[in-house]
Amino acid sequence: MSKLWLGLDVGTTSIKAAAYTPKGGQVAIADAASNVTQRADGGSEQDMEEIAETVRNVLREATKQCAGHEIAALGVAAQGDGIWCVAEDGSPAGPAMLWNDTRTASDLASLDETALTTIDRGCHTALWSGTSGMLWRWIRANRPDMAARTAHAVTCADWIAYQLTGHMATDFSDASIPFLDFATQTYSEAQLAALECSDLASKLQVPRRADTGLGSITAKAGADTGLPVGIPVSVGTLDLGAMIVGMGMxxxxxxxxxxxxxxxxxxxxxxxxxxxxxxxxxxxxxxxxxxxxxxxxxxxxxxxxxxxxxxxxxxxxxxxxxxxxxxxxxxxxxxxxxxxxxxxxxxxxxxxxxxxxxxxxxxxxxxxxxxxxxxxxxxxxxxxxxxxxxxxxxxxxxxxxxxxxxxxxxxxxxxxxxxxxxxxxxxxxxxxxxxxxxxxxxxxxxxxxxxxxxxxxxxxxxxxxxxxxxxxxxxxxxxxxxxxxxxxxxxxxxxxxxxxxxx
The missing domain is CATH 3.30.420.40 (ATPase, nucleotide binding domain)
Incomplete structure (x- = not known):
């Protein structure tokens, strides 16, 4: 009997998990809705603990459907951009702020063109309000306690993979915007400085390829999800990147x-x-x-x-x-x-x-x-x-x-x-x-x-x-x-x- 491969996709409004044979035959699938808080000021937020719990529930349901099969590995993909702030003890420093958050629109409009050009020259991207640098500026100005608690600034995929393995990392697709210099594939001091976010540098994860191992399912994650303890988990990636991989591109x-x-x-x-x-x-x-x-x-x-x-x-x-x-x-x-x-x-x-x-x-x-x-x-x-x-x-x-x-x-x-x-x-x-x-x-x-x-x-x-x-x-x-x-x-x-x- 072939071992199954499990895929997890944590979207903005829904979370899905599916198990496949090596030839792509779908053996199990489970999904659940996830809550988004839309604020009157343009904010778009999610409760990080709530999202993690929904992921555990979805994985538990998918794992039940795999009874009689052996699961060989888990790959994680999720919504990108935004900012998910984690404290030193691994707990959320505040709510996740999402890619479609617009609270920073006026701040973005006030940026000097030189700053925008510096970002574009590095990662070839036109900034928008829901990118991590813009949201970090907002957090510092409006939630200083949250900024002070933040030890790690990560993405949704990073947060979920951390919950499952106890290890934290980001992949190149999720790390791309707005601070990665594509030429060197490292974070750019110039890009960080352009957005006055040099204090964020130490909170970012060094990017890795998404096909590398992050860690394995911990005893706690196994108990919470029904997944076998010790199965390998990949470094989380952007949902679009996972889709392109899934299309063989x-x-x-x-x-x-x-x-x-x-x-x-x-x-x-x-x-x-x-x-x-x-x-x-x-x-x-x-x-x-x-x-x-x-x-x-x-x-x-x-x-x-x-x-x-x-x-x-x-x-x-x-x-x-x-x-x-x-x-x-x-x-x-x-x-x-x-x-x-x-x-x-x-x-x-x-x-x-x-x-x-x-x-x-x-x-x-x-x-x-x-x-x-x-x-x-x-x-x-x-x-x-x-x-x-x-x-x-x-x-x-x-x-x-x-x-x-x-x-x-x-x-x-x-x-x-x-x-x-x-x-x-x-x-x-x-x-x-x-x-x-x-x-x-x-x-x-x-x-x-x-x-x-x-x-x-x-x-x-x-x-x-x-x-x-x-x-x-x-x-x-x-x-x-x-x-x-x-x-x-x-x-x-x-x-x-x-x-x-x-x-």
């Missing part, structure tokens, strides 16, 4: 897209060109020397949901699939380019491939003959053209097939549009657990069972492949989209300068 030139509520373009590269204006984020791959460029427009499948919601009688449905089927029936009758209608998907501002928090979405090219189908296709095209815009900002269209995941990947019409716009086959796996599988493969690698990416790639994923059929037509559509987008950006600057409308 570690080579520059490979690309992956997520079409969820928001959309994400992930490009593996071995070279990042510095910019005068910082843009998007970069993280080091958990196990290789590749850099993952992460470009995340603010609107992905949310645009589809928004448009369908405007037509509850004609496009409504009991399930998301039913809604998609109704809109797809209309969209399939409309040619590429939506009969001249263009949709700019900036419903909540934009952050990639340009930063414009005040810009808003728009339809262009409406006429008396425009149909709901035209507008629906324009909405689906607009979200995809935004992703292509991100690729173009990073040097051009993908040169190899693109893997796609997320809720939008379940829509075949949308997947075909993506293939046509990108000019590359789009591969959609029937599996939706690449993060868990990647974490499990990292745990197996830490146990000495092989290379994590090769282990993950050994799973026989079944792909639906969408081959480009109308790429040439979308060359013209994309040119129209970028022209309108450029003018909309300029228009928004002018509109923002006008007196505000009375409330």
């Amino acid at each position: 570690d080579t520059p030139g490979q690309t992956m897209m997520i079409l969820g509520t928001t959309a994400v373009v992930n490009i593996l590269t071995d070279q990042v060109t510095p910019r005068d204006t910082p843009l998007a984020a970069s993280v080091l791959h958990p196990t290789s020397d590749a850099v993952i460029r992460v470009l995340a427009p603010t609107t992905g499948a949310a645009a589809f949901d928004w448009f369908a919601g405007l037509h509850p009688q004609s496009l409504g449905g009991a399930t998301a699939g039913e809604v998609a089927d109704r809109l797809n029936l209309l969209v399939e009758k409309v040619p590429p380019g939506a009969n001249g209608v263009t949709f700019l998907p900036y419903l909540n501002g934009e952050r990639a491939p340009f930063v414009a928090p005040d810009i808003r979405g728009a339809f262009h090219g409406l006429s008396a003959t425009t149909t709901t189908g035209d507008m629906g296709r324009a909405v689906m095209e607009g979200a995809v053209l935004s992703l292509r815009h991100c690729f173009m900002a990073e040097g051009g269209l993908p040169r190899a097939p693109v893997q796609l995941t997320g809720g939008g990947a379940k829509n075949p019409v949308w997947c075909q549009i993506i293939a046509d716009v990108m000019g590359q086959p789009v591969l959609v796996s029937a599996a939706a657990d690449h993060g868990l599988w990647g974490a499990a493969a990292l745990g197996a690698a830490a146990a000495g069972l092989g290379d994590a990416v090769k282990l993950a790639a050994a799973r026989a994923d079944v792909f639906d492949t969408y081959t480009p059929q109308n790429h040439a037509a979308y060359e013209r559509v994309f040119e129209r989209y970028t022209t309108i987008s450029q003018h909309q950006q300029a228009l928004q600057v002018a509109l923002s300068a006008l007196p505000k409308d009375p409330s």
